[in-house]
Amino acid sequence: MECTKCNENGRTIDPAVQELFKKAADEGIDTAWDRYEQQKPQCGFGELGLCCRNCLQGPCRINPFGEPKTGVCGADADLIVARNLLRSVTGGTASHTDHAYSAVQLLRLMTEGKAEYPLKGAGKIAGVAAKLGIDTKGKKDEEVAREIALTALADFGNYSDAPMKWLTATAPAERVDVWGKLGILPRNPDREIRRAMHATAMGVDGSPMNLLLACLKSGLIDGYAGLHLGTDIQDIIFGIPAPVKTEANMGVLDKNKINIIVHGHMPEVSEKVVEWADKLSAEAKAAGAEGINIAGICCSGNEVLMRHGVPLAGNFLSQELAVITGAVDAMVVDVQCFMPAITKVASCYHTRIITTQGIAQLPDAEHIPIEPEHADEGAQKIIRLAIEAYKKRDAAKVSIPRHKSEAWGGFSVEAIVGALSKVDAANPLKPLVDNIVNGNIKGAVGVVGCNNVKTTQDAFHVELIKELLANDVLVVATGCSAQALAKYGFLCPEGAQKYAGKGLLAVLTAVGEAAGLGGPLPPVLHMGSCVDNSRIGDLVGALAAYLKVPIKDLPVVASAPELQHEKAISIGVWAVALGLMTHIGLPPPVLGSPLVSKVLTADIEGITGGKFYVEGDAHKAAQGILAHIMQKRKGLGL
Numbered sequence: 001m002e003c004t005k006c007n008e009n010g011r012t013i014d015p016a017v018q019e020l021f022k023k024a025a026d027e028g029i030d031t032a033w034d035r036y037e038q039q040k041p042q043c044g045f046g047e048l049g050l051c052c053r054n055c056l057q058g059p060c061r062i063n064p065f066g067e068p069k070t071g072v073c074g075a076d077a078d079l080i081v082a083r084n085l086l087r088s089v090t091g092g093t094a095s096h097t098d099h100a101y102s103a104v105q106l107l108r109l110m111t112e113g114k115a116e117y118p119l120k121g122a123g124k125i126a127g128v129a130a131k132l133g134i135d136t137k138g139k140k141d142e143e144v145a146r147e148i149a150l151t152a153l154a155d156f157g158n159y160s161d162a163p164m165k166w167l168t169a170t171a172p173a174e175r176v177d178v179w180g181k182l183g184i185l186p187r188n189p190d191r192e193i194r195r196a197m198h199a200t201a202m203g204v205d206g207s208p209m210n211l212l213l214a215c216l217k218s219g220l221i222d223g224y225a226g227l228h229l230g231t232d233i234q235d236i237i238f239g240i241p242a243p244v245k246t247e248a249n250m251g252v253l254d255k256n257k258i259n260i261i262v263h264g265h266m267p268e269v270s271e272k273v274v275e276w277a278d279k280l281s282a283e284a285k286a287a288g289a290e291g292i293n294i295a296g297i298c299c300s301g302n303e304v305l306m307r308h309g310v311p312l313a314g315n316f317l318s319q320e321l322a323v324i325t326g327a328v329d330a331m332v333v334d335v336q337c338f339m340p341a342i343t344k345v346a347s348c349y350h351t352r353i354i355t356t357q358g359i360a361q362l363p364d365a366e367h368i369p370i371e372p373e374h375a376d377e378g379a380q381k382i383i384r385l386a387i388e389a390y391k392k393r394d395a396a397k398v399s400i401p402r403h404k405s406e407a408w409g410g411f412s413v414e415a416i417v418g419a420l421s422k423v424d425a426a427n428p429l430k431p432l433v434d435n436i437v438n439g440n441i442k443g444a445v446g447v448v449g450c451n452n453v454k455t456t457q458d459a460f461h462v463e464l465i466k467e468l469l470a471n472d473v474l475v476v477a478t479g480c481s482a483q484a485l486a487k488y489g490f491l492c493p494e495g496a497q498k499y500a501g502k503g504l505l506a507v508l509t510a511v512g513e514a515a516g517l518g519g520p521l522p523p524v525l526h527m528g529s530c531v532d533n534s535r536i537g538d539l540v541g542a543l544a545a546y547l548k549v550p551i552k553d554l555p556v557v558a559s560a561p562e563l564q565h566e567k568a569i570s571i572g573v574w575a576v577a578l579g580l581m582t583h584i585g586l587p588p589p590v591l592g593s594p595l596v597s598k599v600l601t602a603d604i605e606g607i608t609g610g611k612f613y614v615e616g617d618a619h620k621a622a623q624g625i626l627a628h629i630m631q632k633r634k635g636l637g638l
């Protein structure tokens with residue numbers, strides 16, 4: 001599918017969403033973009049991070065152009081901004097860590113025979129166990145899996161001052177050393193999250209620099225107690241993803257089938273929905289449908305795309321529009337990134353919104369818990385509710401845009417190394433590194449993160465990546481960024497000819513053909529969901545280890561062009577702690593403090609080797625990223 005120009009309001013370049021805007025307008029339904037207009041002008045103090053509500057003497061706000069320069073307690077702009085930033089990073093960290101904790105508990109219950117999930121990722125167990133120093137000799141997979149789960153839980157129960165094991169076991173040793181010297185190695189992740197909330201309370205930490213160090217620590221908790229832990233455990237439970245073909249955008253919805261959308265982040269929910277949709281397809285047919293069609297939105301979609309090739313209906317800002325097709329019978333949500341507005345939109349149709357997690361309920365939704373011990377029962381109820389809803393579908397209200405693109409997913413590190421090993425079995429990373437050295441590949445960019453109503457949906461992802469690919473930059477993607485790129489043909493082999501520069505195309509073709517794909521690899525490799533950013537971290541760490549240099553010296557950049565969630569900020573802080581320049585298309589609310597802004601975009605480079613790079617124009621951002629890559633190449637003598 002070709003990307004088209006933005007519609008008249010500059011809202012989106014997605015033609016399917018544009019089409020559905022017209023339907024929404026005809027039917028009098030508001031979406032996030034309409035609500036954004038109603039919010040304008042948004043509060044300038046809030047945008048700059050200069051509002052404090054941390055005690056009941058406030059809210060206090062700092063005037064960046066004059067008085068007052070302090071809040072009632074004397075906190076100035078730097079302190080208020082740094083405190084707000086730490087709360088925001090910690091919010092993102094808590095989200096990922098709680099998500100990972102659920103997966104760990106599920107694995108523990110599975111090893112006690114108490115959870116209705118089979119162990120599908122035996123291939124992951126040995127590698128994770130080796131990193132954690134768990135002896136596997138003579139033990140069954142379930143026994144080792146249990147020790148892995150208990151090791152993770154020991155981190156959450158750690159009452160000593162020793163750093164958390166998952167970090168020291170999985171992060172590059174050079175980084176652990178740097179972070180140790182900075183005094184930011186996290187201990188028990190829950191304790192550190194608690195401490196960050198405490199430090200930012202009224203009358204506790206008054207040092208902006210100390211708070212910024214705490215931000216880095218919080219980023220590390222996100223990286224290792226959230227992302228890495230989450231990916232490792234989910235791969236053990238659900239299997240290591242392998243390349244798989246699918247399709248993306250609203251055209252994947254099928255008017256002849258019962259359409260169920262999985263939305264959120266937890267594969268323990270989306271996997272069960274996929275399983276029971278298949279098992280209950282006869283009931284769907286008995287209701288007059290041709291079958292059950294599961295489609296994804298956000299990272300629940302990414303999880304089942306990576307492991308089963310489940311198609312994508314859209315990314316973050318598409319969620320309401322998917323319901324507006326009138327063809328969605330049920331939307332099943334778990335945690336994070338579903339808008340409270342979806343129940344109101346759904347009330348205009350027959351669509352059932354189904355919540356599944358105790359911490360994430362919606363007043364007008366159906367709540368069907370998916371819990372480890374009763375997941376099958378819950379999933380069956382969900383499918384049957386969707387079948388009932390389908391019977392009430394109003395054909396006159398159904399309009400599914402035809403737009404969709406072929407897309408490939410499933411590029412775990414194991415899958416990428418597997419493909420490279422077809423070129424050099426003894427030394428799989430060698431072909432990649434050789435091509436970086438000879439300049440066929442200039443460098444690599446990991447593009448991640450969300451959509452945000454403040455920027456045209458998908459435009460930044462697409463324009464930035466087009467320019468980087470044309471300049472022979474290898475691109476990997478996760479989250480809603482991967483979904484954006486999926487919609488416009490960046491995730492299929494044909495996209496390589498269209499978008500990749502000569503050098504990059506030669507490499508993608510050589511690896512793709514050696515791996516038996518009969519053509520090039522897609523120009524953008526989909527590495528998974530937001531927690532799967534750990535896969536990007538592992539790939540970058542492996543490259544650094546191969547070259548025997550720190551990550552900060554590699555020609556590698558991270559980018560979140562259209563970020564919206566606190567999780568995107570905490571992931572970004574982790575990337576900066578790893579030593580990566582991290583581009584963001586929108587600034588977080590820190591511009592009210594020249595000190596904090598300077599530390600994040602400049603001074604921190606002298607501490608971790610990474611820094612934030614804020615640029616809201618796609619072309620300028622591409623040029624800035626390319627300049628950084630060339631500078632790093634020069635540093636390596638390339």
Ligand code: SF4
Nearest residue numbers: 052055058060071073
């Ligand atoms: Fe105002 Fe200080 Fe209270 Fe914040 S902590 S609301 S700046 S008095």
Ligand code: MSK
Nearest residue numbers: 337449450479480530
């Ligand atoms: S879902 S965090 S909108 S990427 Fe992971 Fe998408 Fe951002 Fe949510």
